[in-house]
Amino acid sequence: MILYIEQEILLDTQCQDLYLCNNGLNNEYLLISSSNQCSCKKVQAIFCKYDHDSCKNRCLLEEHLLIKRKKQTNSILINDSPANVVLLNKNELEKNSEIVFICHENNLPSPILEHLKNLINDRSNATPNPSLHQTLIGNFLLKHSVLAQSAYGMYLKLQQTRDNKFQLRRHANIGYLLANILLGFLCSFILYRNFDLYQLISNEILIQTENLTTSIKSIIEWLMHAPAGLKLNQPLVDFLARFYFYHIYLWSGYLEVLVVTVVPYFYKILFILCLLGISLAIGAICDFIRLLTIHLYCFYIYAARLFNWQIRLLIILFRLFCGKKQNPLRNNRLDSHxxxxxxxFIVTLSFTIFLFLLPSIFMYYAVFTSIWTITILTVKLIQSMNQFLLQIPIYEFYLWSTGSGIIRGTPRLSINYADSTEDTVCYNFNFDPVSFITLYRVCNIRLSLFSLSFSKLFLGILKGKSIV
Structure with missing residues (x-):
């Protein structure tokens, strides 16, 4: 038999009626002062410090366990059978229950593990149900709007703070939200002190967009005249150049109207969003960047669709040349034809024409794909910074720097030779401190509102599929 017991209970000189946590396995019992707080299966017992006949008779009549301590030593008998003793500090499990339960479940004795499972509600590990994804409009906003992602991330943090049964995680979420709001107040104060800054910002945006349009025009002119020594199809290159020049002209007018009319109101909206949280302001900035670069996306889509269409035609024509074709009625399997x-003759001629037109289209596709990839990576980098601002470890750093007693998590069992006797072996059960990284992983529930897979990005670029 094994008895897990707090040292303070052994120091008491009075006989007590106690309730033991019993998992029903291996004759292991847990006896702590706060055992009534958990929902474990209980066994009533009498803890007798002396050999009292009254205690023994009561146990026989009421069918209770009799835990007897021999002569003020740690020799423990349970129903006259010797038992090994594992000594715990007072409230040791309650202080460390969260980190121990999350990180060290496999290293815990069965009575302690059952006690912690019943002490902590299992639904505390579950993240809130993102019901907004179930609606069409909500799914569209979360996919294309960084501001919507930021607002939804703050909503999930509030829901986790309300529903999570882990005290560490509740306090950590409160720390994340407070840091977000405090940084927002700081930025709003800066914006208030420089409220006329939007005029300078408007002028700078116009200057940079003009430089960007000039650079794109120079790149297109470079593509028209044998870029990198390649001999391109001149009629096709001239047609594509005129097409993109016209859209650049439209884009310049669109940017001028957008900057002049929207930036003053956007500056005021940004000031209000900063009061609600810095992440909302960053999300609005990302959305505004996407509005400014919407024609870059259009340029990329035009080139990508044309390149993808030509690649698919070349594959189909090559299969026909080899005597194969796809059968859409048989899951697109390849049949002989x-x-x-x-x-x-028509297949060979068409394949040759499309093959010689491929370098001209590929050059435009490579240029505008590179421009759009740089734009989308910039926005994703700002999104990563925005998500980090929702997870600034203020509360974790406070606990770790102050050496709080509730951040001990690694269980350690050692033999207590001083208190052991010939009949009973005493063990000390303690918890070692955890590292800051482990503490952060326990407290932090990551919100994957967006994802960027570089492998999918690379494959999409090779196949000419659109990337957002």
Missing amino acids: LCDIDQL
Whole structure:
């Protein structure tokens, strides 16, 4: 038999009626002063410090366990059977229950593990149900609007603070929200002190967009005249150049109207959003960047669709040239298909034409894909900074720097030779301190509102699929 017991209970000189946590396995019992707080299966017992006949008779009549301590030593008998003793500090499990339960579940004795499972509600590990994803409008906003992602992230943090049964995680979420709001107040104060700054920002945006349009025009002119020594199809290159020049002209007018009319109101909206949280302001800035670069996305989509369409045609024509074709009625499997002389001539001619037009289209696709990839990576970098601001470890750093007693998490069992006897082996059960990284992982519930897979990004670029 094994008895897990707090040292303070052994120091008491009075006989007590106690309730033990019993998991029903291996004759292991847990006896702590706060055992009534958990929902474990209880066994009533009498803890007798002396050999009292009254205690023994009561146990026989009421069928209670009799825990007897021999002569003020730690030799413990449970129903006259010797038991090993594991000594715990007072409230040791309650202080460390969260970190121990999350990180060290496999290293705990069964009575302590059952006690912690019943002490902590299992639904505390569950993240809030993102019901906004279930609506069409909500899914669209979360996919394309960084401001919507930031607002939804703050909502999830509030919901976690309300519903989470882990005290560490509740306090950590409160710390995240307070840091977010305090940084927002600081930025709003800066904006208030420089409220006329929007005129300077408008002028700077106009200057930078003009430089950008000039650079894109110079790149297109470079593509028109044998770029990198490549001999391109001149009629196709001239047609694409005129097409993009016209859209650049439209984009310049769109940017001028957008900057002049929207920036003053956007500056005021940004001031209000800073009062609600710095992450909302950063999300609004990301959305405004996307509005400014919407025509860059259009340029990329035009080139990507044309490149993807040409790649697919080349693959289909090459399969026909080899006597194969896709069967859409059989899950697009490849079936044999014999072409006659006329069909084979048309297939060969079409394949040759599209193959020689491919370098011209690929050059435009490579240029505008590079420009849009840089834009989207910039926005994703700002999104990563925004998500980090929702997870600034203020509360964790406070606990770790002050050496709080509630951040001990690694269980350690050692033999207590001083208190052991010939009949009973005493163990000390303690918790070692945890590292700051472990503490941060325990307290932090990451919110994956956006994801960026570089492998999918690279494959999408190779296939000419659109990336957002």
